[in-house]
Amino acid sequence: MNPIPALRYHWNVHVLGPAVLRIQRWQAQRRPPRWDTRYLAPPLRIAPRTKELVARHWLAGRYADGYRKVAWVTSGAPVELLKALGFYVLYPENHGAICGTARVAVEIMSEAENAGYSRDLCSYARTDIGAALSGKTPVGRLPKPDLLFACTNICQTVLFWYRVLAEYFRVPLIVMDTPFVYGEEATEHAVRYVRRQLEEAVPVLERIAGKQLDERKLREVGLVSKRASELWLEILQRCRHRPAPISVFDQFIQMAPIVEMRGDPETVDFYAALLKEVDERIAKGIGAVKNEKKRLLWDNLPIWYRLRYLSEFLARHGVAVVVSTYTNAWGELAPLINPDDLWDSMARTYIYPILNRGTGHKLATMRRMVEEYGLDGAILHSDRSCKPYSIGQIDQRDRLIRELGVPALLLEADHNDERVFAEEQVANRLAAFLEMLGV
Amino acid sequence: MEPGPLPIPTRTATIRAWKERGGRIAAVLPIHYPRALLRAFGLLPVEVWGPPQVNAAYSAAHLQPYVCSIVGNALSFLHSGGLDVADVIVVPHACDSLQGLGSILLDFVRPRQPVFPFYIPRGRRESDLEFLADECRALYRGLAEVTGRSSSDDELMECIRREEEADALLAELHRRRPALPLSNRAFYHLVRAREYLPAETFTDLARAALDLPPADPDDGVPILLSGIVPEPMALLDSLSEMGATVVADDLACCGRRLYPPGTTDDPFRRMAERILNGPPDCTRGNSIAERLQHLIGMARRTGARGVVFYDVKFCEPELFDLPLLRKGLQEAGVPSVTIEVDLNEPLSHQALTRIEAFLEMVR
Numbered sequence: 001m002n003p004i005p006a007l008r009y010h011w012n013v014h015v016l017g018p019a020v021l022r023i024q025r026w027q028a029q030r031r032p033p034r035w036d037t038r039y040l041a042p043p044l045r046i047a048p049r050t051k052e053l054v055a056r057h058w059l060a061g062r063y064a065d066g067y068r069k070v071a072w073v074t075s076g077a078p079v080e081l082l083k084a085l086g087f088y089v090l091y092p093e094n095h096g097a098i099c100g101t102a103r104v105a106v107e108i109m110s111e112a113e114n115a116g117y118s119r120d121l122c123s124y125a126r127t128d129i130g131a132a133l134s135g136k137t138p139v140g141r142l143p144k145p146d147l148l149f150a151c152t153n154i155c156q157t158v159l160f161w162y163r164v165l166a167e168y169f170r171v172p173l174i175v176m177d178t179p180f181v182y183g184e185e186a187t188e189h190a191v192r193y194v195r196r197q198l199e200e201a202v203p204v205l206e207r208i209a210g211k212q213l214d215e216r217k218l219r220e221v222g223l224v225s226k227r228a229s230e231l232w233l234e235i236l237q238r239c240r241h242r243p244a245p246i247s248v249f250d251q252f253i254q255m256a257p258i259v260e261m262r263g264d265p266e267t268v269d270f271y272a273a274l275l276k277e278v279d280e281r282i283a284k285g286i287g288a289v290k291n292e293k294k295r296l297l298w299d300n301l302p303i304w305y306r307l308r309y310l311s312e313f314l315a316r317h318g319v320a321v322v323v324s325t326y327t328n329a330w331g332e333l334a335p336l337i338n339p340d341d342l343w344d345s346m347a348r349t350y351i352y353p354i355l356n357r358g359t360g361h362k363l364a365t366m367r368r369m370v371e372e373y374g375l376d377g378a379i380l381h382s383d384r385s386c387k388p389y390s391i392g393q394i395d396q397r398d399r400l401i402r403e404l405g406v407p408a409l410l411l412e413a414d415h416n417d418e419r420v421f422a423e424e425q426v427a428n429r430l431a432a433f434l435e436m437l438g439v
Numbered sequence: 440m441e442p443g444p445l446p447i448p449t450r451t452a453t454i455r456a457w458k459e460r461g462g463r464i465a466a467v468l469p470i471h472y473p474r475a476l477l478r479a480f481g482l483l484p485v486e487v488w489g490p491p492q493v494n495a496a497y498s499a500a501h502l503q504p505y506v507c508s509i510v511g512n513a514l515s516f517l518h519s520g521g522l523d524v525a526d527v528i529v530v531p532h533a534c535d536s537l538q539g540l541g542s543i544l545l546d547f548v549r550p551r552q553p554v555f556p557f558y559i560p561r562g563r564r565e566s567d568l569e570f571l572a573d574e575c576r577a578l579y580r581g582l583a584e585v586t587g588r589s590s591s592d593d594e595l596m597e598c599i600r601r602e603e604e605a606d607a608l609l610a611e612l613h614r615r616r617p618a619l620p621l622s623n624r625a626f627y628h629l630v631r632a633r634e635y636l637p638a639e640t641f642t643d644l645a646r647a648a649l650d651l652p653p654a655d656p657d658d659g660v661p662i663l664l665s666g667i668v669p670e671p672m673a674l675l676d677s678l679s680e681m682g683a684t685v686v687a688d689d690l691a692c693c694g695r696r697l698y699p700p701g702t703t704d705d706p707f708r709r710m711a712e713r714i715l716n717g718p719p720d721c722t723r724g725n726s727i728a729e730r731l732q733h734l735i736g737m738a739r740r741t742g743a744r745g746v747v748f749y750d751v752k753f754c755e756p757e758l759f760d761l762p763l764l765r766k767g768l769q770e771a772g773v774p775s776v777t778i779e780v781d782l783n784e785p786l787s788h789q790a791l792t793r794i795e796a797f798l799e800m801v802r
């Protein structure tokens with residue numbers, strides 16, 4: 001084995017990088033908040049640590065080539081298997097979100113569009129393909145994958161997208177196909193199929209990783225993953241409290257570790273600390289939105305490039321968006337993970353994400369949230385380039401209004417492509433909606 | 440009966456005749472599904488590819504404008520009473536949009552007919568085959584429940600053999616396409632009758648077509664047609680007028696459904712095996728490389744000078760594959776052009792001009 005990549009990795013990821021990131025955290029802790037604290041609570045104390053944690057993850061990726069095996073995976077992939085085999089796991093969707101918040105997504109996705117990829121395709125996919133083609137990224141450098149792993153439990157789009165990546169990188173692509181759950185329950189043959197694919201993936205993963213899967217290690221990672229998901233869920237559920245200690249805009253930022261570092265022990269520590277801070281806020285009566293008058297639900301992906309705009313716009317009117325079907329997705333399955341029956345429970349966990357379930361199930365989730373969180377309304381982000389999440393929203397909105405008497409707004413935008421964000425139209429629609437809410 | 444050299448019964452006449460004989464109708468959405476299984480319950484599968492030119496207002500009450508017109512039109516067609524003749528609706532899974540349609544039909548629209556989603560796996564491993572066979576078994580149970588009928592393995596095998604015979608003739612029609620004395624429009628009229636005719640009627644028709652005296656050598660520019668569905672069918676007339684002959688296709692409704700015969704005696708596995716072994720299709724999990732080889736092979740075999748990718752707007756499965764397919768074809772000396780259509784709009788002048796310019800280039 002060539003010692004250079006290993007030395008480079010250790011020096012940058014374990015020595016130099018952490019020192020630099022610690023200094024950056026220290027500086028961030030002393031910077032005045034960037035958002036409007038007349039209406040919003042001061043930023044979470046943990047925010048600089050989140051940034052540090054996420055930056056460390058991408059730093060490890062930057063130096064992974066030649067030292068660690070790298071897997072590019074979809075957000076719903078069974079990361080426990082990969083972690084247990086020592087892969088560095090990269091989530092192109094998360095990278096897309098980082099590009100979105102950093103407002104560089106359009107520049108990067110244009111690279112894909114110039115290569116012929118239609119503007120009607122998922123803007124995460126375009127951002128990722130653009131990054132792969134051009135090498136452009138705000139995180140320094142993306143490591144090349146040794147393996148691609150696409151799980152269809154969020155959409156079919158990932159299947160088409162990862163096939164493109166497979167052609168570019170010429171590396172193996174594992175597809176884990178999780179049949180869509182139309183009714184209440186997945187059929188037994190669908191669960192059996194997913195379980196079998198998990199088992200079939202192992203020899204391929206072992207071959208690429210160059211080592212055998214250690215069941216004990218897998219169980220350990222499973223436990224850590226379950227614990228992190230439970231903590232995340234607890235944090236989200238604290239928002240039932242009035243005023244809500246954090247908003248969904250905070251959640252969107254704080255969810256990065258549960259997506260990309262699930263299965264890592266530091267993720268558990270991180271969420272334990274976040275939970276503590278959230279509880280402190282509750283004890284002190286601090287709400288994410290000062291003077292919280294109305295509480296809303298957010299459906300669908302965030303509009304990454306306008307988080308601050310939306311958060312401030314709503315907060316100015318005393319509106320707190322306290323719960324979201326999206327952030328909830330990384331917590332709601334925690335009870336299904338059973339480290340004592342890992343294979344079967346993994347099959348069930350990975351077939352049941354909200355995006356792999358029917359439109360009626362999503363409505364039922366929203367109804368439940370309306371009651372449990374005492375909501376006054378809902379914003380359903382109709383996300384132009386995410387069809388699986390958006391189809392069904394028109395009926396869901398109508399039923400929320402008709403059957404629950406909950407005002408609901410369909411807000412047209414896109415999660416990562418700011419060219420389709422019509423600011424004036426959004427502002428007008430939001431203003432009319434807030435008027436309807438009486439704020 | 441439609442005009443042309445062959446007596447092709449219309450969709451309406453076929454449905455009426457079938458119903459008069461006490462048969463039932465299954466309205467089936469794209470793309471892959473086991474025809475034989477439906478027939479085993481006396482259900483005639485009648486496929487719904489759009490259809491074009493319907494009032495899109497109803498679908499707008501359920502679907503955002505960025506959903507493809509195949510799915511939007513199917514919903515509008517259902518609402519306008521177009522599917523009233525159907526006794527069941529089958530929604531195979533192919534993409535996020537069809538998945539969404541199946542889901543809102545079940546959860547919100549709730550048509551009077553029972554709706555059966557049908558999941559197609561995305562690989563060709565033993566586990567995919569086993570799953571698809573189980574999915575066929577689940578559909579069998581569902582249909583048995585709503586029709587109150589059952590079907591023995593022998594009866595099922597009989598239905599499968601009938602479909603295999605029809606598919607073999609369909610494949611033969613495609614193979615002998617350049618020698619058939621049929622215009623672009625007449626050929627696709629014939630092969631697309633497979634979307635609603637009972638297999639046995641289609642078999643007779645296909646035999647009659649294959650017995651027609653061979654055509655004079657065609658001096659049209661040979662091209663391949665790829666995409667989802669050649670709608671509006673006026674496209675085919677326009678191609679003829681521009682001097683192009685579609686010598687083979689990779690259309691989801693046609694060439695991607697030339698299923699080979701099955702090999703096993705278990706009827707459910709056999710139906711599954713046939714679907715999984717069909718020609719490469721992005722919605723069924725084939726890689727871009729497989730599709731590319733298939734297209735290049737088809738072009739070499741038929742002497743096609745280029746490919747017209749005729750796609751439905753917002754169709755992700757196609758849009759993701761296109762750049763690499765086009766690049767690979769270009770490298771193999773097969774140029775291509777892409778046209779995007781909305782089934783509710785007539786073929787645009789701009790689209791025709793682009794095709795014409797392309798034909799000029801490859802002529």
Ligand code: SF4
Binds near residue numbers: 124355386
């Ligand atoms: S944004 Fe939507 S379409 Fe894109 S990868 Fe995520 S779930 Fe799939």
Ligand code: SF4
Binds near residue numbers: 508722754757
């Ligand atoms: S045209 Fe494309 S997106 Fe529409 S239903 Fe067919 S495969 Fe799906």
